[in-house]
Amino acid sequence: MDGSNSNVKLDKVLTISSLAVVFSSVLALAIYSKESIAFAEKLLYWSTSIFSAPVLLFGFFACLFVVGLAFSKYGHIKLGEGKPEYSTPSWIFMFILAGLGSSTLYWGFLDWAYYYQTPGLNIAPNTPEALKYSVPYSMFHWSFSAWSIYALASIPVCYSFHVRKNKGLSLASIIEAVTGFKATGIVGRTVDLLFLLCMFGALTISLVLTAITFTNILSSLTGIPNTFMTNVIIVVSVSVLFALSSYVGMDKGMQRLSQMVCYGVVAYAVYIFIFGPTHFILNNTISSVGTMFSSFVAMSLYTDPMGDGKFTREWTVFYWLWWTSYAPGVALFVTRVSKGRTIREVLMAMVLGGSIGMWFFMGIFENFSVYHFMNNIIDVPHILSTQGGEVAIAQLLNMLPAGTVMMWVFLIIMVIFLAAHMDAVGYAVSATCSQNLAEGQDPSRNIRLFWCVMLTLVPLAMIFSKAPLDTMKAATVVCALPFIVIILVQTFGLVKWLKQDYATLPSHMIEQGEISAALKELQEKNESVIQQVLSTDINSEKEGKSV
Template sequence: MRKITNVFWISTVIVLIFIIWGVIPSSILPNANLDNVTSTIQSFIVSHFSWYYLIVATMFIGVSFFLIFSKYGLIKLGKPEDKPEFTYISWFAMLFSAGMGIGLVFWGTAEPILHLFDNSPYGELGTTETAMVAMQYSFFHWGFHPWGIYAIVGLALAYFKFRHNSSGLVSSILVPLFGDKVKGKWGTAIDVLVVFATVFGVATSLGFGAIQISGGISYVFGIDSGILLQLIIILVVTVLFIISALSGVNKGIKILSNANIVLAIALMFLILVLGPTDYILSLFTNTAGNYIQNLPSMSLRLDAFGTGNTEWINDWTIFYWAWWLAWAPFVGTFIARVSRGRTIREFVIGVLLVPTIFGALWFTVFGGTAMYYDLQGTTNIAGQISQFGEEVALFSLLENFPLGTVLSLVSILLIAIFFITSADSATFVLGMQTTGGSLYPPYQIKLVWGVIQSATAAVLLWQGGLNALQTASIIAALPFSIIMILIVFSLMKTLKADAANIERKKRKSLKS
C-alpha cells in the first residue's frame, strides 16, 4: 500500500460526500438535494455551452485525422524496439469493451426507434424518410466523435508514459506546457477530477446495467424486476468483476473482452441472416454515405433560430458529447495501457475507425431491423419501449426470431460480460490514477475501488439517485474538456520536438 497518493484519499472523501448527499431525501433538502443541484448546473451548461461542446468535439476529430496523415504517424508509443503486447483482435476487443460495448447493446435497438417514432431530429414521425434520419444520427452519436475524444486522451497518455517515461497520470501530460508546477496542487486537482468522472460514470452504468439485465429477465421470464433483483445483479456482477480485476489485464480483461466480441458478432450475424438481410445491407450502405456526406453539418448543428429542435439537440447530441468527454479519462487511460508498441498512425486508425465501423453495423442490424418490422406493422417495439422503458427494446425485437428466448438469454449474458469488463477496466484505471500511475496497481486498491463503485451504484439505485449521479459525472466534462485542449497543445509541442530529434539522428547517422 506504499504507492497510495493524496489523490486516493481526496477522491474517496469526495465520493463518500456525494453518496451521502445523493441519499438525502428531497423532503429534507427540498432545493439543495443532489438531483436538483446537479440538474440546475447541467441545464445552465447546456443552455450556454452547447456551441462549445460541438466545436471541441469536432476539433478532436480533426486532430485525430491530422495525426493519421502527419509525419508523426510513424512515431512509436514506446521505445523503437517495443512490440505490441496484445494481438489486433484482443486489442480491438479490449478497447471496444471498455469504450462503449454495453452502450451499443442498450441503445442499438432503442435509439433509432425513439428517433423514428418518439422524437425525431427533424421530419415527420413514423415515415421512411425519418427512418433514414434516425439511423444517420445513431451513426453520428456513436461514430467518429466519441472515438476521436477517446483517441486524444489515450494517445497522449500512451505516448508520454511509454516513450517519455512519464507517470501515466493525466496531469503528467501537461508538464511540457507548465513544467513542475503541474505536479503540485493543480496536478492533484486534475487527477481527482479524472477519478471523480470515472467513479461516477462507471457507477451510473453499473446501476443502469442492472436495470437492463433485470428488465430482460423480467421480460423473458415474467419475474418482477424490482429493486431486490437489481441489487442481487449488482452483487453478482461485483464479485465477478473483482475476481477478473485481481487476475490482471493480461488474463481477466483480455479473456472476457475476447468472449464479448465473439458473442456480439455471433448475435449480430444471426439477426443479419434471420432478419431482412437485403434491407439491412442496403440501409448500412445508404446510411454510411449520408453520414459521411453530412458529417460537417451534423457536427456543428444547433437551433440558433429557435425552429423547435433545441430540446432534441440538447437531450441527445449535447448530452452524448458531454457523456463521452466525461468517460474520456477512464477509457483513454485504459486504451493507453493496452497500446504500448503501436505507432501513432496505427493507434489512431485502430481507435477511430474500427469501433466506428463496428458500431455502425450494430445499429444497422438491430436498430434497422426493429425499424423495418415496426414500419411494416409486424412488431410494436416503439410501444414496448413506451410502456416498459428502453431496456426492453432489444428483448422485444429478439422475441420475433426463432429461438427468441435463447437469443435473449445470450443477450443478457453479453450485457453482463460487457458490464464486468467495463467495471474491471475501471478498477484498473482508478488504481493506476491513485497510485502515481502504476501499471500494476496493488490488489487492495483495486478491491477498494471495485467495492466503492458497486456500493455507489447500489445505494443510489435503491434511493433513486442514479440520474443525479450521471448528471454529476457529466458536469465534470466541462472542466475536463479544457484540460483536453491543453493536452492537444502539449502533445503537439512534444511531438514536434520528438520528430526534430529523430530527424537530427537520421542526418547524423547518414553523415557517419
C-alpha cells in the same frame, strides 16, 4: 505481462478525498431527492446551452486533428520499445470494451427511436424523413467524433508515458509534464479528483441501467420478482466476475473477457442478420452509413440557431460531453495496452476500428428494430415511451427463432460486457490512485481489488436509496466540461513535444525508429529519476522493516 509492482503504493489522500465526495453526494441525493432533481435539470440545461457551440467545435476539431496527425510523419512514432504485447484483434477488442458500456446493447436496439420522435436538422418528428435519418444519426453519435475525442485524449498520455518516459500514469502527471504544476499540488489533485468523480458517475449510470434492464428481462423470462435484492444479486455477481478478472491481471483477465464479449456480440449480430430481415438490414445499413457521411459536417455543426436548440443540447452536445467524461479513463487504459504500437496504429484502431465496429452492431440491431416498426409488427417508439426500453427489447428478441434462448444469451453477453467494461474503468482508477507507477508496471492486485469493491458500492447505494439517476448524469456531464480544457492542454503539450523531439527528423528516419539526441537525453534523465524514486522507496521499506 504485468511488471513488478511491489513499490507501487495507494495514494491515500486522493483515494479518501474522492470516496468522501462520492459517498457524501450519494447521501445528499437520497435525502434531498426532489431538490436534487430540480437542481440537476437546471444545471444540465444551462451547461449544455451555454457551452453548446464550443462543445460542437471541440468534437469537430478532434476529428480533424487525429486524421491530420495519423497521416503526418509523426504517425510513424513508436510508443515504447519492443513488440506489441497483444494481437491486433485482442487489442482493438479491448479498446471497444474500454470505450463502450454494457448499456450499448440497450441503445443498440432503441437509439434510433428517440431520433425518430425528436429528430435533428429541423426535420419534422414521426415522419418518413425522420425515420430515414434516425439510424444515421445514431451512427454519427457513436462513431468518428466520439472515437476521435477518445483518441485526442489518449495520444498525449501515450506519448508522455512511453516516449518521454515521464513517471506516473495519471492525468495530473501529464498536466505536470506540460504545464509544470505539480501532480501532488492543488491543480494536480483537482484534476485527478475530477477524473475519479467522472469515472464513478459514468460507470454508475452504465451499471444501474444494465442492472435495471437485466432484472426486467429476467423477470419476464422466469417470473422472479424485480426487487432491490434481485438487483443486488445481479450487481454482486457481475462484480465478482469483474474482481476475478482484475485480480488475475490484464493478460489473463481483461484480454479474455474482451475476446469473449466481442466474439459473443459478433456471433449474436450475425445470428440476427441471418435469421432476421437480412435484405432490409443490409440495404438500410449501407444507406444509413452513406446518409451519415453526406450529412457529417451538418450534423457536427448543427447549432439550430433558428430553433430552440433542444435536439443539439439534449443529444449531440450531451453525447460529446458523455464521451469526454469517459475519455481520460480510456486514455489511461489505451496507454497501458499500446506499448510497441505507432501513433498511426493507435489512431486508426480507435477511430476507424471503433467506428466500423459500431456501424456493424448498430446497423444490424437498429435496423432489425426499425423493420418491425415499419411493418407494424412492434411499435418500438410507443413501447419505449409508455412501458420502457427493456420491454421493447424483450418483444424484439422474442421475434427471433428460439427467441427465449436468444433472450438468455443477450443477458449473458450483457453481464460479461459489463464486467469487462468495469475492469477497464477499474484499471484506470487504480492507475490514477497508484504512486510511482512506471512503464511496464500495473497497479498492485490489492489496489485493484480495493477499487473493485468501491466501484460496486456506489451503484448499490444508488439503487437502494432510489437516488435519481438523472442527477448523477448531470453531475457527470458538468464534470466533463473542465476535461475539454484539460484535453486541449494535453494536445498543446503533445504538439510542443512532437516539434521538440521529431521536427528535424525526416519521415523515413522516424519510421526506422530514429530519435533526436535531445529526446534520447530526456528519456535517460527521466528513467534515471524513476529509478531513484523506486530505489528510495525500497530503502525506506527496508529501514522500516529493520526498525
